[in-house]
Amino acid sequence: MTDPNETRPGDTAPPPAVVVLADDPLTRDGTNAFMAAGGRVEVLPRERMAEADVVVVITPDVTGETLTTMSRASRVTGGRARLVLVADRVARSHLPHARGHGTVSFLARPYTSFTQLETAVLDSHRGAPARWAAATGAPRDAAPTARRAGTAPGLPTPDLAPREVDVLRLLAEGRDVTEIATELSYSERLIKSVIHSAVKRLGLRNRTQAVAHAIRTGIL
Numbered sequence: 001m002t003d004p005n006e007t008r009p010g011d012t013a014p015p016p017a018v019v020v021l022a023d024d025p026l027t028r029d030g031t032n033a034f035m036a037a038g039g040r041v042e043v044l045p046r047e048r049m050a051e052a053d054v055v056v057v058i059t060p061d062v063t064g065e066t067l068t069t070m071s072r073a074s075r076v077t078g079g080r081a082r083l084v085l086v087a088d089r090v091a092r093s094h095l096p097h098a099r100g101h102g103t104v105s106f107l108a109r110p111y112t113s114f115t116q117l118e119t120a121v122l123d124s125h126r127g128a129p130a131r132w133a134a135a136t137g138a139p140r141d142a143a144p145t146a147r148r149a150g151t152a153p154g155l156p157t158p159d160l161a162p163r164e165v166d167v168l169r170l171l172a173e174g175r176d177v178t179e180i181a182t183e184l185s186y187s188e189r190l191i192k193s194v195i196h197s198a199v200k201r202l203g204l205r206n207r208t209q210a211v212a213h214a215i216r217t218g219i220l
Contacts, residue, residue, distance in 0.1 A: 041121060056084045
């Protein structure tokens with residue numbers, strides 16, 4: 001009896017579904033048009049992100065808002081989608097958190113063509129080794145460390161979990177616990193627990209000191 005799920009000669013896997021998130025519509029639409037024309041990927045609108053196999057994030061600078069966007073993409077896809085980050089520059093301190101949100105490749109925007117981006121998307125979907133552009137100061141194809149470059153001498157630099165960084169960043173933006181819980185789709189109890197964990201890990205007394213420390217040492 002033939003297995004309906006068995007791959008037959010001539011069968012090919014469907015192209016990966018891709019969502020492009022960019023800071024400006026010109027970049028987004030241009031990237032979508034190029035990849036759609038090639039037929040090697042299926043380009044989806046942002047509203048169908050839950051179906052994406054790969055999410056491409058294109059931005060000049062990786063900021064806290066960028067990390068929030070990546071966190072949301074990971075959450076919406078259930079952590080299944082691979083993320084490809086394209087930026088002019090990214091602080092080494094942000095790389096561990098980008099990886100924590102599912103980023104498998106970072107490409108330096110000034111040196112990346114549409115063709116190279118499409119190749120990175122296909123490689124990411126196939127599970128190829130991660131790419132880390134030299135513009136970050138990290139060696140290509142090497143996992144970045146969680147130590148923070150540029151940290152002030154003598155200050156402790158414990159490794160915070162991506163979720164702890166997300167919460168501290170939102171606290172730095174003036175959000176309260178209720179707003180943070182809504183933004184990250186967690187319970188207020190969990191947010192309070194994350195804050196307590198971050199404060200304790202940093203060896204400080206309260207959330208205000210934790211936010212100030214994170215900003216001063218380059219964690220945020």
